Amino acid sequence: SDTKIVSRHPIYQQNVPIIMGILNVTPDSFSDGSKFNQRDKAIAHAEQMLVDGADIIDIGGESTRPGAAEVSVNQELDRVIPIIEKVKSLGAKISIDTSKPEVMLAAAKAGADMLNDVRALSMPGALDAAVASQLPVCLMHMQGMPQTMQKNPNYSQVVSEVLAYLKQRVDCCVKAGLARALLSVDPGFGFGKTLQHNLQLLQHLNQFKQLGLPVLAGLSRKSMLGQITGREVDDRLAGSLAVALIAMQNGAAILRVHDVKQTLDVKKIFLALQSVSK
Numbered sequence: 589s590d591t592k593i594v595s596r597h598p599i600y601q602q603n604v605p606i607i608m609g610i611l612n613v614t615p616d617s618f619s620d621g622s623k624f625n626q627r628d629k630a631i632a633h634a635e636q637m638l639v640d641g642a643d644i645i646d647i648g649g650e651s652t653r654p655g656a657a658e659v660s661v662n663q664e665l666d667r668v669i670p671i672i673e674k675v676k677s678l679g680a681k682i683s684i685d686t687s688k689p690e691v692m693l694a695a696a697k698a699g700a701d702m703l704n705d706v707r708a709l710s711m712p713g714a715l716d717a718a719v720a721s722q723l724p725v726c727l728m729h730m731q732g733m734p735q736t737m738q739k740n741p742n743y744s745q746v747v748s749e750v751l752a753y754l755k756q757r758v759d760c761c762v763k764a765g766l767a768r769a770l771l772s773v774d775p776g777f778g779f780g781k782t783l784q785h786n787l788q789l790l791q792h793l794n795q796f797k798q799l800g801l802p803v804l805a806g807l808s809r810k811s812m813l814g815q816i817t818g819r820e821v822d823d824r825l826a827g828s829l830a831v832a833l834i835a836m837q838n839g840a841a842i843l844r845v846h847d848v849k850q851t852l853d854v855k856k857i858f859l860a861l862q863s864v865s866k
């Protein structure tokens with residue numbers, strides 16, 4: 589295959605899977621209490637994930653769940669910037685989960701180490717902002733938009749279509765001035781995909797290595813796991829760990845997860861087997 593291994597930005601840590609701990613700072617995530625004790629809870633959660641072994645903390649101020657309402661720039665800035673500043677002071681590596689150029693630039697100024705865009709820099713001004721920041725960026729595939737993406741996801745060949753989209757976005761970023769070494773790609777589990785589409789993408793996750801870039805997998809507690817196990821979102825640890833291992837075995841370089849402590853154990857088991865000769 590035409591795998592072009594490129595030199596990679598240090599944040600991608602070469603050949604050991606990276607654990608990205610999820611820190612949602614949307615109102616429903618730390619629902620009770622005032623904005624300030626919600627912030628304290630977010631920082632405590634970030635601290636715990638760092639203790640538990642997270643390599644990067646992914647901070648997001650816009651819920652991109654199916655049907656989620658849109659968030660204004662100022663609302664999103666107000667949610668994420670104070671948290672980035674505090675988490676940075678803990679010495680953590682931070683990725684900012686946003687599609688808005690203003691949030692990307694402000695987050696970079698506040699100390700973010702990576703951009704994570706579920707819209708693959710497709711919003712107006714986003715690509716220019718990413719180039720200006722010169723930060724590593726994860727490009728994710730989404731079919732449609734959060735409000736409508738799960739209505740009727742349809743592909744003729746989901747794996748090749750998602751791969752082609754990501755290849756096109758990578759080429760566009762490189763042409764705009766982002767070195768390939770900064771880029772990572774993500775098939776976007778649950779973003780405009782049926783269960784079958786998600787399973788196809790997971791089964792053939794290796795295909796995405798053709799781009800020669802780190803592959804990020806975001807499977808943790810997602811509804812695809814609920815569809816298979818019948819478990820509610822707070823009861824999907826076993827399902828999340830199962831797919832985390834499968835994703836690692838299928839080449840995922842970054843795992844975006846809620847349950848950092850448990851996923852670290854899965855990573856250690858995976859690496860122990862890697863070191864044994866076949």
Ligand SMILES: Nc1nc2[nH]c(SCC(=O)O)nc2c(=O)[nH]1
Pocket residue numbers: 652653685704705706726728774776777804805806807810844
């Ligand atoms: N790169 C990347 N970023 C994400 N942000 C979310 S938010 C929805 C949820 O966590 O359920 N998912 C993902 C994902 O899969 N990949």
